[in-house]
Amino acid sequence: GNSVTQMEGPVTLSEEAFLTINCTYTATGYPSLFWYVQYPGEGLQLLLKATKADDKGSNKGFEATYRKETTSFHLEKGSVQVSDSAVYFCALNSYSGGGADGLTFGKGTHLIIQP
Amino acid sequence: DAGVIQSPRHEVTEMGQEVTLRCKPISGHNSLFWYRQTMMRGLELLIYFNNNVPIDDSGMPEDRFSAKMPNASFSTLKIQPSEPRDSAVYFCASTVTGGNYGYTFGSGTRLTVV
Numbered sequence: 001g002n003s004v005t006q007m008e009g010p011v012t013l014s015e016e017a018f019l020t021i022n023c024t025y026t027a028t029g030y031p032s033l034f035w036y037v038q039y040p041g042e043g044l045q046l047l048l049k050a051t052k053a054d055d056k057g058s059n060k061g062f063e064a065t066y067r068k069e070t071t072s073f074h075l076e077k078g079s080v081q082v083s084d085s086a087v088y089f090c091a092l093n094s095y096s097g098g099g100a101d102g103l104t105f106g107k108g109t110h111l112i113i114q115p
Numbered sequence: 116d117a118g119v120i121q122s123p124r125h126e127v128t129e130m131g132q133e134v135t136l137r138c139k140p141i142s143g144h145n146s147l148f149w150y151r152q153t154m155m156r157g158l159e160l161l162i163y164f165n166n167n168v169p170i171d172d173s174g175m176p177e178d179r180f181s182a183k184m185p186n187a188s189f190s191t192l193k194i195q196p197s198e199p200r201d202s203a204v205y206f207c208a209s210t211v212t213g214g215n216y217g218y219t220f221g222s223g224t225r226l227t228v229v
Contacts, residue, residue: 043222089158103208105158106157
């Protein structure tokens with residue numbers, strides 16, 4: 001079956017530091033990959049996505065590249081801000097029979113940015 | 116676009132009571148998902164619908180849980196009877212089947228069973 005493994009947190013960084021959150025996956029076929037962000041008390045928001053190998057998703061300064069050879073989709077940002085403090089979820093989905101199968105999530109990485 | 120709308124935002128109920136959570140997906144989306152989030156288990160997919168038809172309910176923890184989608188614009192998740200271990204945040208999400216648009220999540224319902 002499908003699974004997603006994320007580095008465990010919390011990850012604590014200083015403002016303007018470089019961020020990497022690792023994500024690896026196991027899936028059948030050719031899944032699409034996503035990063036979601038959850039701010040306190042809110043639902044999950046799509047941050048970025050990639051649908052095929054070597055695709056790079058980017059948004060709000062965050063980037064992640066779909067690496068099929070290493071089954072990875074690491075999230076990076078060059079200079080983090082206090083407002084980036086949140087929980088980040090790596091996820092994948094796959095389709096069968098023409099229908100959506102539901103996202104499989106990692107356990108989430110709590111990111112804390114200190115001023 | 117109002118997004119995925121869930122109600123209520125918070126629900127506190129006594130053990131043994133029936134609880135009904137509601138979700139209105141984004142208009143035009145034809146796949147709907149119910150997730151549960153807890154500290155211990157993270158995000159769990161409970162059930163999902165394609166074109167109002169339940170496709171996979173293997174994530175539903177027990178027979179006390181049931182979900183319906185009577186039409187394209189409304190779904191319910193019911194717990195009867197509720198137990199303290201059902202306390203969690205329940206999210207609804209929707210998407211367009213066959214696309215890679217990502218799923219849009221509602222703000223969730225925080226359920227507390229005392």
